Amino acid sequence: MMWQATVLTLYPELFPGPLDASILGRGAAEGYWALDTINIRDFSDNKYGSVDDTPAGGGAGLVMRADILGAAIDSAPRNDRPIVCLSPRGAPLTQARARTLSEGAGLIALCGRFEGIDERIFETRDIEEVSIGDFVLAGGEIAAMALIEACVRLIPGVLGSASSLGEESFDGGLLEYPQYTRPREFEGRAIPEVLLSGDHKKIAAWRREKRREITRTRRPDLLERFAKDGPIRRDKNKEPER
Structure with a gap:
């Protein structure tokens, strides 16, 4: 079975980006893995395509709505793939975790933006939060690319020679x-x-x-x-x- 990555994002135009270059791009072309994106804005309930609202209790910034994210997540075929949210509060990404993910069917990556994500999406969906470091980015897209690359290069055949690993x-x-x-x-x-x-x-x-x-x-x-x-x-x- 081909390893499949699905990315839920507000900016699908950022993909595949560097994931289409060098050995990763060649691996996709040769059928070792595939990538698709889902635009979270497609599930907005208003004509402006907004997906966020002000935080309950007050505070700066905007929070991504659980109902819209829930609809976007549910639209992605699971096929035994874990849902991973790239978040600075998540467990640190390790080589061991990347290897385990690479041996499965793939993953669904949720990319947050703004001030954060309504906590109820984590309470109602089986989502693993993963961090690529103790720093904050504007969104989860670059982190998702890092996670996917870490997994894809471990798929047998992508690097050509297993001894490279x-x-x-x-x-x-x-x-x-x-x-x-x-x-x-x-x-x-x-x-x-x-x-x-x-x-x-x-x-x-x-x-x-x-x-x-x-x-x-x-x-x-x-x-x-x-x-x-x-x-x-x-x-x-x-x-x-x-």
Whole structure:
């Protein structure tokens, strides 16, 4: 079954955008995945196409209406796909979650705008809130693109070679080791000799150590978790475990 992403948005013209370029675009053209959009304004109940109203209790900004969003969400075929709302209050997006989503039928991404979304839509629909970082954007569209890209590149066949995914950042719980290529020397800095030695055992040991070193320096929280729980074990049919 083809992996299918449906995006509910006020700005369908933003899509596919970068999702149509490079390996992602090629993956879509070759039938590994597909994208469609639903314009939330199509479900407006007024001639102006508005989808929001002032917040109950007062306050700045406008809030997206639950009745209009409910109609838009219900129009999307579920096909066992989770509904994901991109929100700064959501659970942080992880490589493990992206991998699990990539192994399913796809996803339905809800992109909020304005001051927020009427809470009743979360109370009446099974919606997972996901955050791509501790910052606020004008809307959920860029976050939805990031989520979809994170999933699509993990679909078997999209990258061409499964080995390309083997030792990336977060794979096994650590950040990726440094990469080098030609020229052999650049502005007085040479490629580490071990990488030119042809000794695969030494190269593997060097890369393992560099992964730990970079993780220790840049993401000590990941290293602490790695030391406590060990590397992530992947099973193609299950959520990655530790």
